[in-house]
Amino acid sequence: MLEIINVSKTFQNANGERIPAVSSLDLTVARNEFVCVVGMSGCGKTTTLRLVAGLDKPTEGRILVDGRKVNGPTPERCVVFQKYTLFPWRTVRDNVAFGLEIRRMNRQDRMARVRKYLELVGLGDYDMSYPFELSGGMQQRVAVARALAAEPKILLMDEPFGALDSRTREILQNELIGIWCNERKTILFVTHSISEAITLADRVVVMTRPGRIRRLIDIDLPRPRDKNCERFRKYNAQVRDLLNES
Ligand SMILES: Nc1ncnc2c1ncn2[C@@H]1O[C@H](COP(=O)(O)OP(=O)(O)O)[C@@H](O)[C@H]1O
Ligand SMILES: [Mg+2]
Secondary structure: OEEEEEEEEEEEOOOOOEEEEEEEEEEEEOOOOEEEEEOOOOOOHHHHHHHHHOOOOOOEEEEEEOOEEOOOOOOOEEEEOOOOOOOOOOOHHHHHHHHHHHOOOOHHHHHHHHHHHHHHOOOHHHOOOOHHHOOHHHHHHHHHHHHHHOOOOEEEEEOOOOOOOHHHHHHHHHHHHHHHHHHOOEEEEEEOOHHHHHHHOOEEEEEEOOOEEEEEEEOOOOOOOOOOOHHHHHHHHHHHHHHHHO
């Protein structure tokens, strides 16, 4: 479904030097696949996601979704960022409805869709709350509901649970897996946590600076995954070694 073909992205820093953020990246993601991109800070994960989202343009190469070239952001590719990006002046309900308003969906369909996705993330009773009334984990659930409400072909997630405490993070990981199983979504999920990647993904993309793929690893473990099992720890060590080598 998603093809990233020989994509490079360079930025210019303040001294006019060219900084390669992503270099000759090739990656194909199948429909309904859950792919995690893992790598140290600065290796090009966010840049890759922004290119797929259409928020940035590649310097070279091209990105296709269902064979069509990505030419800017559309609701078929929604992003959930690490920082809570909710509108503080809008209720939970109206935050989730925002993208649907922009698309001029009629009120009745909009409200039905908002209800469905708020219930899916366990916030059916919080529709009239404001973001400041919610915990960090709840706010991120709203952000996930807002992205899902657009019914995107691909859900793009950039360290969405990175600001949460470890217990909340585990709960949201489990919820996301549940949603992914039931809704059959294609997910590209960026994290710098090796164990988060192995917990979630069908396939882990190990990235190293400057914006290169070091290895693709199929995670052949049944879900829900036990972090303490032997094979989980083996995958963990494998990815850690790949990141340390580079
Ligand atoms: N808008 C930008 N302008 C200049 N350099 C950038 C910009 N965005 C990212 N970079 C650089 O590109 C590289 C990759 O950044 P990024 O994709 O944010 O990495 P990651 O998300 O893996 O931490 C870094 O060296 C970063 O400094
Ligand atoms: Mg980043």
